[in-house]
Amino acid sequence: MYNLSGGIKAWEGQVAEGPVELNMDMVRGDETPVEVIRLAYGMEHSLGEFYKAAKSTAGDTEVAGLLATLSDVENKHKAYLIELGKSIDPLGTSAEKLETEVASTTLEGGFDSAEFLQRNEKFMKSIPDLLDLSMMVETQALDLYVRFAGKIENDQAKQVLYKIADEEKGHLAALGELRNARA
Amino acid sequence: MFETLKKLFTPAQALEPSEVRDFLDKHKTGTYTLLDVRQPSEYKREHIPGATLIPLPQLGDAFDQLNPEKPVIVY
Numbered sequence: 001m002y003n004l005s006g007g008i009k010a011w012e013g014q015v016a017e018g019p020v021e022l023n024m025d026m027v028r029g030d031e032t033p034v035e036v037i038r039l040a041y042g043m044e045h046s047l048g049e050f051y052k053a054a055k056s057t058a059g060d061t062e063v064a065g066l067l068a069t070l071s072d073v074e075n076k077h078k079a080y081l082i083e084l085g086k087s088i089d090p091l092g093t094s095a096e097k098l099e100t101e102v103a104s105t106t107l108e109g110g111f112d113s114a115e116f117l118q119r120n121e122k123f124m125k126s127i128p129d130l131l132d133l134s135m136m137v138e139t140q141a142l143d144l145y146v147r148f149a150g151k152i153e154n155d156q157a158k159q160v161l162y163k164i165a166d167e168e169k170g171h172l173a174a175l176g177e178l179r180n181a182r183a
Numbered sequence: 184m185f186e187t188l189k190k191l192f193t194p195a196q197a198l199e200p201s202e203v204r205d206f207l208d209k210h211k212t213g214t215y216t217l218l219d220v221r222q223p224s225e226y227k228r229e230h231i232p233g234a235t236l237i238p239l240p241q242l243g244d245a246f247d248q249l250n251p252e253k254p255v256i257v258y
Contacts, residue, residue: 001195001196001254001255001257002195002196002197002198002203002206002254002255002256002257003195003196003197003198003256003257003258004197004198004200004203004256004257004258005197005198005199005200006199006200007258008219008221008229008230008231008258010200011200011203011231011258012200012201012204013200013204013231014232015229015230015231015232016229016230016231016232017227017228017229017230018227019223019226019227020223020226020227020236139232140232142232142233143230143232143233143234146212146232146233147233149212149213150235158213159213162211162212162213163212165212165213165233166211166212169207169208169212173208
């Protein structure tokens with residue numbers, strides 16, 4: 001057993017916010033691994049769409065470039081989920097199937113994409129602000145995936161969520177390095 | 184059950200925040216438990232992503248939620 005010295009007040013990494021129940025209505029608890037992949041795919045898709053929409057209104061070319069990169073990363077996450085889905089259900093999973101099933105407007109971190117874009121327009125004006133926003137969303141996503149795993153009963157579905165959470169960890173680390181370079 | 188309680192209440196080794204970050208970076212999600220023992224209002228305000236909330240007064244009753252085979256980092 002380990003104890004974080006100084007508690008959360010001493011923590012210098014990213015923090016998530018919101019109650020334990022936040023967005024937990026998105027899962028029933030008895031999802032299969034493929035259903036979990038479908039859910040995560042929808043969320044990644046929504047975030048990618050948000051970045052694309054934000055890019056179309058960005059006045060700054062550097063910001064637009066970063067938004068394009070962030071959108072590409074979400075496409076990579078989707079590609080990862082397709083491969084993961086194929087490894088579990090080779091005949092039932094395909095990019096086409098997942099794309100047609102995507103109807104979610106909920107961003108990866110559990111936000112409504114249109115409302116989120118409107119609320120966070122001010123973060124689209126500079127690279128550091130955009131990186132901060134992206135890190136916030138990815139942090140919420142990481143937190144949400146782990147909370148989902150706590151509710152879901154199927155062990156293979158849990159492991160899918162843990163794998164996706166690890167992808168988010170990697171993404172966050174990369175964003176953190178970009179952000180530190182801009183400090 | 185006794186072994187579980189024994190593991191859970193063994194004095195914790197203190198880790199600096201940088202050491203906890205290293206631990207979280209190096210270990211796959213799901214192979215450890217990050218445990219928040221504060222109150223729900225404190226968790227709601229901010230928490231380390233992926234933390235499981237079990238307020239300290241409830242820890243004794245909820246110990247079966249923790250897997251004694253997984254390392255626990257508590258704050």
